[in-house]
Amino acid sequence: MNWGDGLLALLGICAFSLLWARKWELNAALLPLPVLGASVVWLWLFGMADQLALGGWLWFAGAAAALCLLLVGGHKGQSLPARLKAGGLDALHRAAVPGFVFFVGAALFFWILFALTQPMFIRWDEFTFWGTACKMTKEANQLHAVAPGNLSARAYLPGMMLVSYLFQFLGVGFAEWKTLAAYDILAAAVFAAFAAQEKKRWPFAVLTLAGAVLLPYLFTPAGDETVSTIHLTAMGDLSLGLVFGGVLCLYFRLPRSPKNLTLVGLSLLLLTLIKDMGMAYALIAAALIALDILIYPRLCLPSLGRAAAAGIGLGVPVAAAYLGWSRYVLAAADIEKNVVGNSEKSYGYGYMFTDGLKQFLGRGSEENAEKFNTVLGLMKNALVHTPLSLAGSALAVLAALAAVLGLCLVMAPAGQRRRPALFGLAGLGAFGAFVLFHLLLYVYSFSDREALILKDYERYIGTYLMGWMMASLGLLGLLAPEGRWPRLGQGAGILCSGAMALVFCLKGVPSAGFWNYPHENYAVRQEVAYRASLVNPELDWDDEVLLISQGDDATRWYYYSYELNAQLAHGFGGFGYAEEDDWAWETTFMTLVSPYQDEYNKEFYAYQSEYQYTAECSRDDLVAFLRDTGYGYILLDQSDKYVYYEFGPLFTEKVPIDRADAAYLYKVVDDGVEMRFEPVGEVRYVS
């Protein structure tokens, strides 16, 4: 079951999708996304009741039942073989639509490819949250908010972790490649909704889908990523943008009925649970859907009621899901989620919005006024000049969106032309609100340093634009072929796809991607994983381990925080910890450097001037620090001359003077007078 777990989950999703398609007479390609949404909500509810594993078992029991129901077709009077044949043929018939074939093909492709190539997490944020939370969820069968592990961002939403959990629920242990493949299967479900066409329209579906699958690459600034991590990352941004676009495509493609709106609602809940910003995306999508219901098929009083009902019916569960999670993390992990800020300042959302609004009028608080005006200027400039796609800045993308929706408006059937017009205008309004929200986040939530560089601006703004572009292409593909000039309409969709492929070929082909990712980039990861595996048997989650890894730039610290089955302790920065006039503060990682300023020591330890994140730390400082914190263990990953000579006497056995073949674990033994570090476990340094 080391790789079959995900295939069984995929089989379950297919069974649910095809059964649902049969019951509600829908195109099967529309179902994988809401089925994944329902699955995540299901696991989430069980998880909040601390019964995640039970939820998983029940999901697979349900999937088995769905498969049986799917395969038993025909009439009650028929023999079982005849009913099985009828059910099987019906399932095959329903599955043979372009979007669903793509979903199954892409899912199998990613699962098999990653099983063979075994990609790993490598991006920084995968160790601060995204990857670590997936690992904790799987290993503890608990939501990451309460699972044991080195994770500070416990209040972040759990949707992606549950997608990962579903696809490796039946497997033994946690596998990173399964998480990555699971996220790509979610992306495939989105593309399936985009391409949910009738069987006979498969050529049009294939040709327009070619453009859609390139969208994530098109929203990578030119030259930014020669080694692309698209479809190879546990971070939720790509999924956020794709699911946002996918939900709107799903809505456009579904026959209009309250029943079918529940499928949209389930997908919106998944969108909400992907990350904090998911709620904003989901509410925007709900508003766009409500506006479309308002004007189509016609603008009248009953349609106003229907639109209001749809808006409320879709929006309230979204808000409830977000607030429910906030209440859960407060109760289960004692974390107040509804604040924004950083290590320097924090504010409530209410203050952020009111003071932010006042800043626009020039009446906001003085302490934030300068930062507000500076960031406002930077954001205005960025919207015009900062490239976030192969087409260029947000302004260039807006022009491209106007072109797509303009084509859609011209080609759409007469009675539906207002739909792309309103979708464009409302989408633009929502984009404006979205940008303003990020402006406030930069001012009130980000540190000054991060705000002044508009940290991750491309990722935040580009994600929305990508989803909006996908939905616009979906609308074009739906309306243009139904208009006055069906052939021309189809041609317009294909033309857009061709233009996107051309831009990608000319400007955006990365030198490596999920198809040929250079495994040498995993060398440090693999080494840390190996070293941690040797000491993990000696450790427990109650243990606090101080890592000494001289010369590290914090990369190894984060890798160890992911790999160790113990709490990775924080260090300190500054100098003079044991002295009265010290200047020291808590840090995550530290490299120990000599505080001695005489010529001999300065020359002897001159190499330490190249180290980053240093703490001037004498033997007395280290002893005082360990006494204050009560840390129980030291993990010596990378030694140097300074560790050897300055701290060597504290160790009961000889320590390496430089890099060694393993990381060595020591227990801190202190009787209040003398502190000693005693080796633990089988892995010992032999000089």
Next chain:
Amino acid sequence: MSLKTGRLLALCYAAALALWLLVVGAGAVQTAYYRHTGLGATESLGLEDFTLTSIKDYENEDDPEGTWFVSTDSDPQMIWEGKAYLNRVVLKIRHEKPGNGVELYYRLGGQEQFSEKQVVYAKQTPEGWYSFDLRGKKVSGLRLDPDSLGGVPTRFEGVELNAPWPWWKRLIPTGAEALLLVGLPLGVAALLRQIAQWQGKEL
């Protein structure tokens, strides 16, 4: 899908396969030609054949006979100036600690600078060396990046241009080529069928 659709797809994939075999065959002919002219000959290079940047000598007390160097920042470079027709290059080095990315950049005739787009990523050989598949590039210079971390002590054992490469390995497409071989025939089949549908006839 109708049988006709299946037949159309089979035809497109068969055409792609034939085209692929043709490309591989042409590559084999080209390799034989350049080997004959000497441009594609196997050649061994020493450290003295390279211009080194961000790399300095390193003395390893445990291995005094070996040639060692250490990278001084995260972008160490070994630059070779020369012309060659290359299929496979092997960088024979051993890192004392993980070096992360090991890459080869190549310049084509007329180019003066190395480009981020013209890069080949290493695959480790059974001997622990690093192999780069260039698959028939006529280069005017090479840049080998032995690590991407800095401070990595490395034992240098040589560089081999046009290291032996079994002929059948040419038949195995790279990842990008495999994606094209899967996607392009499908796209062409869809386009042909779409055009046929517009003309109101089945292909």
